[in-house]
Amino acid sequence: MIENRPWLTAISHLSLLLGIAMVALPVWVALVASTHPTEAFGSGEIPLWFGDQAIQNWGAVLFAKAGNGIDVPVWSMMLNSLVMALGITIGKIAISILSAYAIVFFRFPFRGTAFWVIFITLMLPVEVRIVPTYEVVANLDMLNSYSGLVLPLIASATATFLFRQCFMTVPGELVEAARIDGAGPIRFFFDILMPLSRTNIAALFVIMFIYGWNQYLWPLIVTTDDAYYTLVMSIKRMLSVEQGDVEWNQVMVTTLLAMLPPVLVVVGMQKLFVKGLVDAEK
């Protein structure tokens, strides 16, 4: 604060509150919509205050079946989303940390080539190579499977670069000391490097979890079996029933449940989240 300008401070608070209200508006409407019976939406207007069907709607969607043509309950799709998100997160971190370790702490022929091959993946987001990737996965017989959901998404140049950056700051003396004390590369990795990169791993975990949970296009095309539907993509299936027959209350419950876990992660681990976001974009 440079000088005291009470009016400007009031405007600041007002703008921020307005911003928060705008950001929260759709969620408020979704929350209200999720508490009304299906008939309420035919009358031509979404009610603006809560109804009395909250427990029935939420209970039915969570435990019985999601509705709108999907016969499995939300909790089972939530489990699929969780498996996919954790698979992608852990897979990405594991393979990236290993390859970054190889690139920084060893000298070997084709080291530069390996680095470039990893770099190229930055230029091939799944949206761009969607049709041929689908064919490859179909050829490998991985449609409708967890490995089909996870594997094509886990190579990550970003994570490899991040770990490379972080490993390069480790002083050479540390490696020398470890070698003099008789620690081999494996021991060095687990006893020295891993503890040093703990916060980086945690921050990356938060970002990658959100990325994995929110995957949409890929699960949409590789799963045709309800049993492998993930929560985020199920919305599309729920909306593809005949126009006018969409049961909005159920769609809204599913939408809210689908956004809840990653939002909780962001709010609950805000510090790590911000660190991960800033690191990942360097």
Next chain:
Amino acid sequence: MSVHFPQKKLPYLLLLPQLVITFIFFLWPAEQAIEQAFYQEDAFGLSREFVGLDNFIDIFQDPQYYTSIGVTLIFSFSVAFLGMALALWLAVMADRVIRGKLAYQTLLIWPYAVAPALAGVLWWILFDPSMGPVALWLETVGVEWNHFLNGDQAMILVVISATWKQISYNFLFFLAGLQAVPRSLIEAAAIDGASPAKRFWDIVFPLLSPTTFFLLVVNLVYAFFDTFGVIDATTQGGPGVSTATMVYKVFNDGFIGLDLGSSAAQSVVLMGLVGIMTVVQFRYIERKVEY
């Protein structure tokens, strides 16, 4: 790093998992897309013939392809501009306040975690022509809202949904940028009698230019590639092709239209585009746009 481990085989073993995944799921499909782009395949996938550059010539002679380029540009720049302007305003305000800064930040950043498809659905229901509160309110002020029929309105809807989700990201980076502006400069300007608005435009905004440029690139990449869900869940490229971006068209021509050759050629064009954007991002952000 000047000290290394002497093992010769271990590093290959360590690199193996990532390289295998990269080859099978990234390089092989990319190679197939490039190959496919030079072939014409019948819709059943039974036979195909080499057609050289015909697929590329076709897409660049197809007026629909230029429409999709136009749609992509309008969509991306609208999202980037709107998202950055709103986020900058909020970040400047948040940088001023002392009380409740963290609470404001928390309440503003959570939409980052919402999947684009869900953001689309949330805004769809607000704007639904027959029951959405915003659409009904627009009707009372004389705007006939129906994004299922009106292409411009469909575009506005997807831009709003995509922007809503991106504000949080821009906000965090702008806030960090603002906090890095040296206080002494602003104090000096204040003593010289510069008003808050003048201080912002003459000192703070120019100093923010590295952040702004970085965010511009990131936002364009986001709008190009990560917003597929918004469009697919709300408008499906419609009405007509008024919200069909280039990425949406690759998917639509490949999976729905089964025109694999054309879809592959479009993929190759997009790969080139991502390549350029990646290089720009690395070149200029490594060097930083700095004063």
